[in-house]
């Protein structure tokens with residue numbers, strides 16, 4: 001059994017990205033899935049002064065351990081103003097103070113979902129390009145636009161998107 005860590009890059013209690021990450025991870029075979037919620041790893045805003053005072057915050061250490069203990073990562077990013085949410089970036093910044101290889105070369109399925117038509121295309125592209133510098137091993141990426149029309153608990157409504165996702169899950173499955 002492979003251990004898969006799934007999470008959304010958002011601290012919304014109704015995060016569509018957490019839902020997508022959880023759904024995709026549930027489609028993997030021979031996998032034990034841990035769906036993490038950023039709200040369980042609340043962090044003060046990173047500052048060098050605070051780090052001097054307290055060291056790396058324990059919740060960043062805990063999340064980093066979750067990554068370490070996982071065989072693969074399913075991450076779906078929320079897009080705020082063309083980029084990460086502050087909650088995700090803050091966790092990323094804190095964890096990068098432990099080791100720059102934040103994502104520890106674990107096979108990653110990187111996604112983004114949005115209620116609008118671009119499906120978080122900006123944050124997906126910039127993150128995909130940056131990942132190799134931070135130990136990110138992106139095996140497949142996927143963007144889901146118009147989430148509320150396209151997503152059901154039983155699967156993706158749009159046929160072309162459903163087919164694309166199925167193929168990408170297959171590629172990811174083979175890599176983990």
Ligand SMILES: Cc1cc2nc3c(=O)[nH]c(=O)nc-3n(C[C@H](O)[C@H](O)[C@H](O)COP(=O)(O)O)c2cc1C
Pocket residue numbers: 008009010011012014015016017018077078079080081082083113114115116118119120
């Ligand atoms: C401050 C703010 C900025 C946003 N900026 C974008 C954006 O640039 N692109 C986009 O597609 N959606 C944007 N949205 C809408 C989000 O995609 C939407 O809130 C989505 O549900 C966030 O994902 P989550 O539900 O996983 O938190 C923004 C929302 C907020 C609150």
